[in-house]
Amino acid sequence: MSFRNYKVPYSSEDRYSRKVAYFSMEFAVHQPLKIYSGGLGFLSGSHLRSAYELRQNLVGIGLLWKYGYYDQARNQDQTLQVNWMEKQYSFLEDTGIKFQISIHDHPVWVKAFYLNPETFHSAPLFLLSTDLPENDYVSQTITHRLYDANVATKVAQFILLGVGGAKLLDELGFSPEVYHLNEAHGISAGFYLYRKFGNNLAEVKKRLVFTTHTPEEAGNEKHDIYLCHKMSYFCGLTLDEVRNLTGIQDDQFNHSLVALRFARIANGVSQLHGHVSRSMWEKYSGICPILSITNAQNWRYWADKQLYRYMEEGNDVMWDDRKQYLKRRAFELVADQTGKLYDPKVFTIVWARRFAGYKRADLITRDNARFSALMASKKYPVQIIWAGKPYPMDYPAINDFNHLVHMSKGYKNMAVLIGYELGLSKRLKQSADLWLNNPRVPREASGTSGMTAAMNGAANFSTDDGWVPEFVNHGNNGFVIEKADYARMNTQEQDEYDLNMLYKLLEEQVLPLYYDNHDTWRQVVKNGMRDVRYQFESNRMAHEYYDLLYNAS
Structure with missing residues (x-):
């Protein structure tokens, strides 16, 4: 040629x-x-x-x-x-x-x-x-x-x-x-x-x-x-x-x-x-x-087509079955890397993207008492996965990654994975019930990982930054931490507000919905799948x- x-x-x-x-x-x-x-x-x-x-x-x-x-x-x-x-x-x-x-x-x-x-x-x-x-x-x-x-x-x-x-x-x-x-x-x-x-x-x-x-x-x-x-x-x-x-x-x-x-x-x-x-x-x-x-x-590349088909057919039994299969398949990677066996029936939170200070990978862990209680809950059990690559010379971000690795050794339901590239990214989005995104507002220009998570049957849970204000209708197609008057806050006050709101929404709305009213939970996820396809598809x-x-x- x-x-x-x-x-x-x-x-x-x-x-x-x-x-x-x-x-x-x-x-x-x-x-x-x-x-x-x-x-x-x-x-x-x-x-x-x-x-x-x-x-x-x-x-x-x-x-x-x-x-x-x-x-x-x-x-x-x-x-x-x-x-x-x-x-x-x-x-x-x-x-x-x-x-x-x-x-x-x-x-x-x-x-x-x-x-x-x-x-x-x-x-x-x-x-x-x-x-x-x-x-x-x-x-x-x-x-x-x-x-x-x-x-x-x-x-x-x-x-x-x-x-x-x-x-x-x-x-x-x-x-x-x-x-x-x-x-x-x-x-x-x-x-x-x-x-x-x-x-x-x-x-x-x-x-x-x-x-x-x-x-x-x-x-x-x-x-x-x-x-x-x-x-x-x-x-x-x-x-x-x-x-x-x-x-x-x-x-x-x-x-x-x-x-x-x-x-x-x-x-x-x-x-x-x-x-x-x-x-x-x-x-x-x-x-x-x-x-x-x-x-x-790109929907054609990222989306799980079977989830969309069962959603369009209104076949909730097969939709649930497909989502559990996707979780089970992704958990093989968790087990392979960490030796931890995750349960596809348990509510799974994923934080996965580039590690950078403003993205606050460790935010949910910063209140040790609440984090320990969350991880030990019998009523609303959770399992959490982190993944992402820090810039190789960004030592604070590398320290955040390593801190989470050391923390994970104390919990059988906390895993930190390596190799976050396109292949693992897709698997983790399929494994997630909740896609956690908590950048410090207004530091995230757009952030797109939540788009592809929604295309794979995960609900977005985010601070109100980047593309999220255009997408999330709280409680209808995802969950969002309402903005405070961040301009009047210093960094520590902003982080404390977001952390408290994260736990408040997680404990009072998100987890009860998943475990106590699963039909409504499924509808929230489906609404997200539908909305993301038409508003946030790269065509x-x-x-x-x-x-x-x-x-x-």
């Missing part, structure tokens, strides 16, 4: 005919392709799957991580161990395309690989690698580890995604009408396009759109502008030219701020996040409009991207 003058290998409807290149540092397309860390990858993977289902004229641009994010293993005492294993992918096609980009004023060879749409039923995906014998070792390491801890390596990764991705599209002859940056990691593409179109920023703005995922200014990536310049981030522009072009006058290059100034339109990833983003950035001049397109997940999201971003003038 020749990749010159590349076209998406299926015809597109007129409304999806605009050529789009979708840049992302990570894509969670399917379990065997381990080039993702968490929610950003899960989102972009679902986006590519829906682009394929809708036959959109879109290609993905990413990086081929030799060691992935990392492999989560255990030390002798069961605490977290970080392993880096080389990955092999026989299903990726070598495009035969090789080209050079400049990093640190030094030519670096780049090779492009291709994930055929038919392999995993996703839009075409091109992945770049510098792990080539033509490069020196330092250049080879650019595509070794996703989100490398070394600052210079990370800046080089951003250059590779942005400049390398934009140059690949020229090599392919694809000529996108829209360059979509999923997060600001690839904004170096803006400088490449600026040079390509004769130093004309209007031509860049005509083509660039941007999705921001971070609801706090401090959480947006910033790097020393002199380091970026030294590393050839700005495609040969002088620092004075960069400052005039971007409006940045201090020494910190803010990737998101520049993306908002280079794009013609941007979006937040929930209604709440769009509002937070607009108020967060409004003090800066030259910002493009920020809309809201709420994240979603809706992929359509909105064309409708509101790509086709908008």
Whole structure:
């Protein structure tokens, strides 16, 4: 197959005919392709799957991580161990395309690989690698580890995604009408396009759109502008030219701020996040409009179709039987990893996602007396599972993970699993009766794990953040901790309020409903299944991207 003058290998409807290149540092397309860390990858993977289902004229641009994010293993005492294993992918096609980009004023060879749409039923995906014998070792390491801890390596990764991705599209002859940056990691593409179109920023703005995922200014990536310049981030522009072009006058290059100034339109990833983003950035001049397109997940990939079939047939006996089968199957993984035998009839709470401080994985355990009483209850027995990957250099998050591991040794109904990737994620969502999500409001831009939990017969129980305000109707399709006046609270007061409300709702509403009125419980879960399918399915999201971003003038 020749990749010159590349076209998406299926015809597109007129409304999806605009050529789009979708840049992302990570894509969670399917379990065997381990080039993702968490929610950003899960989102972009679902986006590519829906682009394929809708036959959109879109290609993905990413990086081929030799060691992935990392492999989560255990030390002798069961605490977290970080392993880096080389990955092999026989299903990726070598495009035969090789080209050079400049990093640190030094030519670096780049090779492009291709994930055929038919392999995993996703839009075409091109992945770049510098792990080539033509490069020196330092250049080879650019595509070794996703989100490398070394600052210079990370800046080089951003250059590779942005400049390398934009140059690949020229090599392919694809000529996108829209360059979509999923997060600001690839904004170096803006400088490449600026040079390509004769130093004309209007031509860049005509083509660039941007999705921001971070609801706090401090959480947006910033790097020393002199380091970026030294590393050839700005495609040969002088620092004075960069400052005039971007409006940045201090020494910190803010990737998101520049993306908002280079794009013609941007979006937040929930209604709440769009509002937070607009108020967060409004003090800066030259910002493009920020809309809201709420994240979603691909129903065809994630949902348990038999649960949906029994729901549509009104066959409660078979629905219950299927849910218990899904729990029993997932509990085999719990037993295999921890030696603990879980009961499919017992109410099962799951907390599983990326470990990060604001997500408060350990919140439910912080009141020791109430937690012990919950775990020992005979009237309303529970069993709890945790899983998730902390960033390998985020030592507070790793400490949270290890603390839960040590705690779990004292309870036969508490388990902490490793290897939280697409495959385990799906099994745990099928195992859950209650999907627990308790980020510190308003830190979660969207959060999508609860969407796929609902698609597998789990009720959401969450603080009122991210996508949850658009979805949960308390007591009808899930459960939500009502917002307090968090702005007047310090962090400790906010955590105490949320913890007390979590237990109050769990003890007074959730557990009695499950055990004493199971027909109503089942209806709550079914309502969630129905609502999530139509509001938070990624075909809706992929359509909105064309409708509101790509086709908008």
